Amino acid sequence: MDKIGICGGGLIGASWALGFSSNKYKVFVYDNSKKVREEFLNTVKSLYEDLTILKDISFNEIKSNIVICEAIEDICKDATLIQESIIENLEEKQNIFIELDKFSNKETILASSSSYLLPSEIGIKIKQKDRCIVAHPALPPHVVPFVEICPSKQTSDITIEKAKKIYQSAEYIPIILKKEIEGFVLNRLQGALLNEAVRLHEEGYASMEDIDISLKHALGIRWAFLGPFEIMDLNAPGGIKDSFTRYKPGIKKLAEQQNSIPDYSDDYILKLEKEQRLRLKSSDRDNRIKKRNQLIALVRKLKLENGE
């Protein structure tokens, strides 16, 4: 059984642990907080229910593949890959990477779950830069199958190929960025949509409720199984070339109006909060997160059943 090190025992770490341990990996987990270490299996357990929608596996089997470690050295020794999932702070990540670099074999891949920081910056202080990547999951990684692998200029091709195979063997669908960029692909696509949602709301064209409906009851239903380039292939009889030729004047005209940078002022954020609370209760948040994870698993299951 190959060994995966998990550094950081919060929700992301627990979600990764579930993803790997349910796919025949032995997972070794470290967190510098004793309390987090002691709670870790409970955190995994709380996410396990979502996984049962997708997979027939007992919690005992998962538990038998997870080892909680009291020292960072123990997750490093002979690990195939170490998935760092501590807080999103560059200095802390740089320091933990120095330790991971020191205690692991030279072949071990060092992967950060960062959603935003560049691998060249996270790994700047380590010796073996060729084995350093960002492997950013989509939340939560025990039910969403996606991971985006972002190498730096120093990352070796062998590292990229090996990482891709490891994630695939744990049932993830990895993509490979060809060069590093802040926000990678996922958060850049998400940010572009979010900024336009905010422009439409702030400038008074539609309510938050109506903008949410436009995504979840229209665009999102298609986007659950088709990407933007696949969709453009279906939007005109001649395929993607025909679609872009027909629609480019409209798309470009919109782009010209979509290049303002929303201010996100404190006043505006308060306005968002106020409108939100008229329709969604804060006290209900945990239930909504639970339902989100279940629905993600159900949509994923539906896709798998239909060969997607």
Place this chain on the structure above:
Amino acid sequence: MDKIGICGGGLIGASWALGFSSNKYKVFVYDNSKKVREEFLNTVKSLYEDLTILKDISFNEIKSNIVICEAIEDICKDATLIQESIIENLEEKQNIFIELDKFSNKETILASSSSYLLPSEIGIKIKQKDRCIVAHPALPPHVVPFVEICPSKQTSDITIEKAKKIYQSAEYIPIILKKEIEGFVLNRLQGALLNEAVRLHEEGYASMEDIDISLKHALGIRWAFLGPFEIMDLNAPGGIKDSFTRYKPGIKKLAEQQNSIPDYSDDYILKLEKEQRLRLKSSDRDNRIKKRNQLIALVRKLKLENGE
């Protein structure tokens, strides 16, 4: 039984006819092409299969609620609402609206399916501007439940409220724009995402395949049942205010890099076509459209079963 007029018998018209006729409306259809009129029921039949995933209704029942008319007057007389779905050309729409205005009662709502043109422009030549709206569906409207109602400054509140109720009674989920804007909500959100997908591809950060994966295997799974503002409420312990306060430096920084306007040059479109054809066959397009419609219906069914 209330009467709906459908003006234009292409795919959109047929899809609307299916949506209304399966919800206890009597649908009267007109197209100026005899061939289109003669083919209309076959077009409806070809879409009917998708609907059976969602609904237990016979094609005979649907057929009994559809009347093909040889004159535009016949779809107008005593109609509650007329859904215009002819080609996306401003002059042709303006001219057809003159006719619809002339032959219908003053209370009949005149709704255009336009995805881009403004209601103030489409209705500029008619007398009764208070009853003119754009009601833009998401494709295809026999399985996607969404419609965005865009009024002009001249549209009356009564028209907006009445239209909303009509679409709701036919199981659509309507949103109401507060003022008109090109691309409405749906195509503006879609365009913002598409432009960023193209930036990432054109500047060499990721392949079309990998960008498609980021949407369909990550973002889209969530977006199938949650809108952007609902998601932001779940992304930080303190809800949407907390989320935007934490993440606004990152979101704004991305926005600053996302304000270029892709050129969509002929060379670039050819490059897209070439990369696309390496992974998706043109000859397979009809099957992919069929599968898209079925999967939309299946995701919609899953959502309804889960109270979404």
